[in-house]
Amino acid sequence: MSEAITTPSNFIRNIIDADLADGRRTEVVTRFPPEPNGYLHIGHAKSICLNFGLAESYGGRCHLRFDDTNPAKEEDEYVEAIKRDVAWLGFDWGEHLYFASDYFDQLYAWAVQLIKDGKAYVDSQSAEQMRANRGTLTEPGVDSPYRNRSVEENLDLFERMKQGEFPDGAHILRAKIDMASPNLNLRDPAMYRILHAEHHRTGDSWCIYPMYDFAHGQEDSIEGITHSICTLEFEAHRPLYDWFIAQLGIHAPQQIEFARLNLSYTVMSKRKLLQLVEEGLVAGWDDPRMPTISGMRRRGYPAAAIRNFCERIGVGKADAWIDLSVLEDCVREVLNESALRRMAVLKPLKVTITNLPQPEMACRGANHPQQPERGERELLLTREIYVERDDFMEDAPRKFFRLAPGREVRLRNACVIRCDEVIKDDAGEVIELRCSCDPETFGANPADGRKIKGTIHWVSAVHGRQLPVRIYDRLFREENPDKAGDFRDCLNPESLHETRAWVEPALLDIAPGETVQFERTGYFTADAIDSKPGAPVFNRTATLRDSWAKVKK
Structure with a gap:
């Protein structure tokens, strides 16, 4: 194991250092576990850099694992896009590529074990009835009328669920914990639901699928994860993960939560980003205005700039907003060193x-x-x-x-x-x-x-050529679009302006994906998709300085 001396310390490193010093852990094994239901965004980049960076600095390993437990929303396209993004950021999972679907048989066996132990039961209430009986933050929930089914009846129903005898929503497998718990996640949470949908890897082999909260902790256990690092919204789920691990008597990873990245003038919800794509409000997941890693790559953001940004903002426990200008500064710092100058x-x-x-x-x-x-x-x-x-x-x-x-x-x-x-x-x-x-x-x-x-x-009118240029600005006008009644109302109508520029002849030979500085104007990247040999299409990557500072004042 190598000492973590090249990266500033933080509370996660302090925990790992203490674990290694006390002998509670002898190695560091982390994971990045995305759901393949969309493209990764800059918030995921923070998690990627953290998990892979920790593993590298402690001489351990980081797994790339796809939590593919919801076939209705998952696609191979997303799997391949995520792999490209992680590799482009500079990280290598090596042989440690896994899928939740690799463990479907084991997860099913553990669910059967919990039924036999009287810790799980099949509930036949409707979704509306379960929501009504769950209770509130101030009132306890109500036991399901099916909570005391016999082990034999639960095993029979669960097997028939697996065999496809029932339609979606007819039954659900729940853990039997405590309907009066102050933590709503422990009020008999769902473990398996019926879902007749084609899975991108297992096809129609299964028609029941584990819920994320049931599968996630066990996946970490199977892979021998030592430090399960996730964002703060999962803090309240940790007692549930620990409960499953304890009931099954299996390896217990240590979950550590950190504050997620909140970036101004941006939305970080996959659902909202998908909405932008499906409604044609942007040109796709890799639209250079999008906060997706693929969009930033196409715009010309260097991978090193994103890694520097993730290191600069640090890791903490308190939610904080980071101004988009911090990311743009990191982009300019890298491009100032690497980009050729042209007019x-x-x-x-x-x-x-x-x-x-x-x-x-x-x-x-x-x-x-x-x-x-x-x-x-x-x-x-x-x-x-x-x-x-x-x-x-x-x-x-x-x-x-x-x-x-x-x-x-x-x-x-x-x-x-x-x-x-x-x-x-x-x-x-x-x-x-x-x-x-x-x-x-x-x-x-x-x-x-x-x-x-x-x-x-200047550019010669004789030797210069006209080329298409796209001037990109921030996708949203408001600093926090999520506060609006409809985030789409905050879209910046000036986020894309297309024009043609006179350029010096040397710019005709710029390769797709290469970034140059247009002197006195900004950094521009030859679009990796639309550029052709001798006819690049340029996207503005960044201005030479923060042009929004004056606007905000």
Whole structure:
């Protein structure tokens, strides 16, 4: 076992350290147990990084286990998507890939054992009757009229349930615990329900399926999990898990709860995310606006940024909200180091350089200004170029250090130009600037001594190309969409804007999935699905700074 010295300590590590020091545990075995009923989101990433990270730092192992106990909502598509996401984040489960369905025979045998021990019974009440008899937080529940069925009758009914003799909802197997318990989870909870549905792995072999609360703890026990780490909403379920383990006399994992991730301007409910997909409010689970791991990957978020984010927010017991800007900062930190620099103009304004010495002038631009070893690329300045419309102001204030009538600006990697004439159309809109250049100022790092405060980017109108660009913003306008009567009312109508940008030729060769920095604009990723050789489609991954900070103020 290796000491956990590279990652900051937290209360979970303190518990594990104490367990190992006292000899209660001799190894660390964790698991990530998703239900294959949807795609993973950023909240799951926190659990993935925690469970796999703990196992790695203590020299143990982490299992990937699919809790596939509800065939009505589970699909192979989700299984494969989850495996891709975990692997993309940088974690390897090796040979330890498991499914709850691997244990259906054993779980059934344990249910029979509990019936024989008088700890479980078949209830024939309707779902409405069971809800009415469950009681409330202040009133005890009412015993089912079927609670005292004989062991023989329960065994017979349960076997017939298994054989498919009854329709869905006709019977249910319940644990016999305490209908007056202050913990509602211990009021004779359901263990098995009848469900005539095709299972993605077992087909129609079963028509009864274990409930999550019955299966989950036993799955951990079968796999020898030492530390069963889950979010706080399962804290009240822990006595139930412990009860099943104690009645069956099997290996007892230690459950430890931590606070789930709550991220602003986001919903974390799989049900709500599925609703967005099914209602066509987004383009799919991997829509770059979605908080899913696949959506963030397609948008261009690096796996390292998500891992850094999960480490930065830490692990605690108290619920807290994390602002989305924290995640975006982690993305920018990683991309600032990795992304090549290129020039692209999103809102083009034509500029004609009237005195350019030659039809085109060769310039050199660094691929990364802080990493000279990554080399340079050639840029050709031509008589006609495009600049950003926002880099010109006809009636500019004194501290506007970009183009304005009579003012000078430096073209990045090229030369200094002065705006001499403004051309407008019949409607009075500016359609062209005519500028003159200073031939003595050519070069990416000219030693001309000119103190020009403004530098802007540009693209040649001759050599540049137009490519589609998608400008993504936050999917929701409200910080906490779950507080709205209908979370869909908080959708941001400006979350996607599609345009075409003029780009320098080097951007034509960007591979699908590769991220570059459009200088002075932001980080953009060639869409992994829609990009074609020589014709990338760019998604905005992140701005160069938190553009929402001013909005929130």
